[in-house]
Amino acid sequence: MYYTLEFRKNIVEKYQQKIPVTKLSREYEIPRSSIYNWIDLYLEKPIEEINVSKKKYKSLIAKMNRMKVEHKLMKKILTSLDLSKSERLYYAKQSHQKGYSVHMVCRLLDINRSTFYHDKLRKPDVKLIEQDDQKFKSVISRLFEDTEGRLGARKIRTLMMKEKYQISERRVKRLMNEMSLVPNKPDVDYNNYHKRKYAYKPNIISKSEHYPYPNKIWVSDITYIRVQREHFYLFVIIDLYSRKVIGHKLSSSLEAIELVKLMKTTYMSRQKPKNLIFHSDQGLQYTSLLFKKYLRKTEIEQSFSKKACPYDNSVAESFFASLKKEEIYRHIYKSHEALEYALNKYIEFYNTVRPHGSLGYLTPEEFDKKGLIKAKENRQN
Numbered sequence: 443m444y445y446t447l448e449f450r451k452n453i454v455e456k457y458q459q460k461i462p463v464t465k466l467s468r469e470y471e472i473p474r475s476s477i478y479n480w481i482d483l484y485l486e487k488p489i490e491e492i493n494v495s496k497k498k499y500k501s502l503i504a505k506m507n508r509m510k511v512e513h514k515l516m517k518k519i520l521t522s523l524d525l526s527k528s529e530r531l532y533y534a535k536q537s538h539q540k541g542y543s544v545h546m547v548c549r550l551l552d553i554n555r556s557t558f559y560h561d562k563l564r565k566p567d568v569k570l571i572e573q574d575d576q577k578f579k580s581v582i583s584r585l586f587e588d589t590e591g592r593l594g595a596r597k598i599r600t601l602m603m604k605e606k607y608q609i610s611e612r613r614v615k616r617l618m619n620e621m622s623l624v625p626n627k628p629d630v631d632y633n634n635y636h637k638r639k640y641a642y643k644p645n646i647i648s649k650s651e652h653y654p655y656p657n658k659i660w661v662s663d664i665t666y667i668r669v670q671r672e673h674f675y676l677f678v679i680i681d682l683y684s685r686k687v688i689g690h691k692l693s694s695s696l697e698a699i700e701l702v703k704l705m706k707t708t709y710m711s712r713q714k715p716k717n718l719i720f721h722s723d724q725g726l727q728y729t730s731l732l733f734k735k736y737l738r739k740t741e742i743e744q745s746f747s748k749k750a751c752p753y754d755n756s757v758a759e760s761f762f763a764s765l766k767k768e769e770i771y772r773h774i775y776k777s778h779e780a781l782e783y784a785l786n787k788y789i790e791f792y793n794t795v796r797p798h799g800s801l802g803y804l805t806p807e808e809f810d811k812k813g814l815i816k817a818k819e820n821r822q823n
Contacts, residue, residue, distance in 0.1 A: 586598065659721060
């Protein structure tokens with residue numbers, strides 16, 4: 443039904459004269475919602491200045507009807523989701539926290555406002571069984587720790603019964619599961635034989651401040667070199683004092699026996715030095731039983747670099763860097779023999795011709811000889 447502007451003004455004026463909306467609605471047979479809408483609209487500014495065109499009014503009515511339809515559709519969608527009462531209360535609280543009015547949220551989610559306020563203000567109930575669970579958890583945790591994680595639910599319950607706690611085995615098991623207490627849990631690396639057997643690998647040379655003579659510390663490493671479609675492996679042993687390559691072996695295999703053969707040859711060529719330390723990374727060849735057995739037999743002490751730390755074996759790494767830059771990457775080798783010949787030639791050049799910066803630009807051979815002379819004089823004195 444259409445109401446003229448003058449009629450609406452008259453109704454709003456009567457409202458301003460303290461006539462209740464309910465009375466106006468009954469007297470003029472107007473919906474209360476319409477009267478409230480006119481009051482909200484016309485009381486924003488003096489009523490004399492209000493002049494709403496018929497087109498504007500129809501637009502507002504259409505907008506209001508559209509919002510009513512959208513509201514009904516939204517309620518249907520929410521009803522079809524079949525949300526429980528607790529879920530609807532949760533969404534109501536979330537919406538209210540974001541600034542939406544309680545009245546609107548509760549109407550949309552079909553919740554009584556009294557229910558909303560009761561749920562919001564009430565304190566969460568703590569059941570007696572939950573209180574007991576917390577008390578038992580602390581006791582179970584203490585007993586589990588005291589026994590170093592060795593006992594399961596049945597034996598933990600037995601200890602609790604001795605302390606006068608009344609509790610079932612099933613409840614102890616449930617509480618242990620909640621606290622993730624697993625008895626006799628094996629170490630993560632227990633099934634890895636290599637990690638267990640060689641868990642402790644001391645780095646002796648990291649504690650050594652200087653190396654006064656040759657044949658006190660040897661370092662070793664392995665690198666691979668490709669020839670056509672094959673890979674060959676170069677084992678080297680270097681005296682840490684002089685940086686001299688005192689032993690090397692080119693092999694098509696990475697077996698520990700190849701390392702043992704090289705070590706035997708080098709050890710003999712250096713006159714079986716005493717109190718020798720052999721340092722390397724933690725490769726399988728160096729931690730193998732075969733190689734460790736040989737070192738024990740010759741009374742050579744073994745030292746290891748930290749895992750994934752090449753700096754602990756930097757001398758050997760530095761030699762390989764020079765070898766590849768100055769020889770390997772400059773040539774293409776067609777056979778194993780050609781590669782072996784080139785390696786022998788380069789290592790001789792490295793030891794006897796190439797000046798070394800850390801040795802005062804002496805060659806490793808020169809520095810090694812000076813060290814041997816100094817060691818001999820020291821023994822004589």
